[in-house]
Amino acid sequence: MKALILTFGTKGDIEPYIALGRALKDAGHDATIGTAWSYEDDVRALGVDFIPSNSLMLEVMQDALGSMAGPADLQRAAKAMTRGVRVSLDDQLRAVRSTKPDIIVYHPKCLGAPHLAEHLGIPAVLSLPLPFYTPTSSYPVPFIPRDLGPRLNRWSYGLNRAESLMYGGITNDFRHKLGLSSLTRWADPLLRPDGGPLDILYPYSRHVVPVPADYPATAHVTGYWFTGRGASWEPPQELKDFLAAGEAPMYIGFGSMGFGQGAEQRGEAITWALRSTGIRAIVATGWGGVATESSDDVLVIDSAPHDWLFPRVSAVVHHGGAGTTGIGLASGRPSLVCPFLGDQSFWANRVHELGAGPAPLPRAKITARALAERFTDLVETECYRSGSALLAQRISTESGTEQAVEILQRLA
Template structure:
């Protein structure tokens, strides 16, 4: 089987697909990962084939997120993103022509992927580490903050057609280039033009988000996909010395959630909260979401592989990205989530409902007193630790990437 994996976005968008590619190669298949050029070393370090694409979308995200503070900023970023998506269609076409795949696995940001697979006459499999696409009456689409009841929960998934409305013109231009007929601007992303359903791989754990009883057989909740690359990482001596100098610290980091205009206030709130609780901490500044300075009890770093660092800390405080949440749960870390936007509120609610951490503290509510209260709860509540350990054992037994390989073999 020749598999092409098309993905794009930040590290959290790309890392699971690298793990899937590695599992496919281990199973004896030919596999190529096509993503932004900046991830080439990550891909090739596992002996995988790589096709670079332009980094415009990633650059837009890196430029926009650290300074985003208003709806106008979001609108400007969306406009720049649209321009970058147009360029990405040609990158995806080049990747397909260079690999001639038997099956295509794609992140939804790669809008050209299903149409290229249709042109080739090969299966296209959508994949996202979030239960966003498959309608269910069990809970609403994750961007809706509360349960709406069975009927409205299911109806809420019509929101995922907004992508067709926003980008339908570009998609149809691309389909015309491929010699394919135009699609409706209200097209269902889970239905192929010939009426057959689209298979979806969901790389998260059924122990974290149970599989709804009304999910179709084409919705595959496989378990998480982890590369494990970070476990062999060699830390700088400052980090190793800090970890060895006292009790296991708390990790605090908000990843790619920049929002620099609030970074000083967040840093001050974090410093004050840590001082009042007496907790040792490692603070990861990420894309500039936190302005902080090291002290005897606080080490400030740019970042570190979560699968290396999280087993060495007592608890984690983060923004609630799907990847960070998954690694936190898989390593048995009690978690406090401070959601900034999007699906992060969904993951924050799941962690709290699972008993693996306190109720969330949204970005706008981060103050020194509120954070100190939550951190105290996080590190002193024994049930968070025992529930996290139980979840970690269940997650480790799933072998999500291997399960995904079995599904792809059957579909191809």
């Protein structure tokens, strides 16, 4: 089997697909990942073939997340993405021509993938590490933070057609280039060209989000896809010394959630909260989500592989990205989630409902006093430690990438 994996996003969005590529290679298949050129080293480090795409969309995202202050900035960034989408479609066509795959696995931001698969007459498999596409009455689409009741929950998944509405003209231009007919802007993204249901791989744990009873057989919750990259990572001496110098510290980091205009205020609030509680901490600045300085009890770093670092800390504080949430729970460490946007409130609520951490503290409510209260609750509440440890044990029984490979073999 020759698999082409097309993906897009921040590093947390890319890592699961690298893990899938590695698992496909281990099973004797050919696997190539097509994504932004800046991830080439990450992909090739695990022995997976790589084909680069333009980084324009990623650069727009990075710029937006580094300076975004509100919805107006988000809207401007969406407009800037339009040109990036056109470039990305051509990159996806080039990747298909270069690799001649038997099957395509794609992140939904790779809009050309299902049309390329239709053109070639091969299967296309959608994949996303959150339950965003398959309608269910159990809970609403994850961008809606509260339960709406069974009927409205299911109806809310109509939001997944937003990309078809936004980029319908662009994708139809692309289809014409492939010799395919136009689609209506209301086309269902969950249907194959022959009208059958599209298969979807969901790389998260059923112990974190149970599989709804009304999910079809084409919605596959496989378990997490982890690269295990941290096993071979060599930490800088400064980090090793800090970890060895006292009790296990707390980890604090907001990943790609830049929002640079509030970085200094968040840094000041974190510093005050740590000082008032006496908690040691490692603070990761990421894309500028926090601006602070190291001290005797605080080590500031750019980043570190979460699967290496999280098992060595006492607890984790993060923004609630799907990847960070997964590694935090799989590491058996209690988590405080401070959601910024999108699906992060969904994961924040799941962490709390599972007994693996305190109630979420949204970005707008981050203050020094609120952080101090939540930090104390996070590290001193025994049930969070036992709950997260039990959940990690359950997650460890799953083999997400192996199950995904078996599904792809069957579909191809």
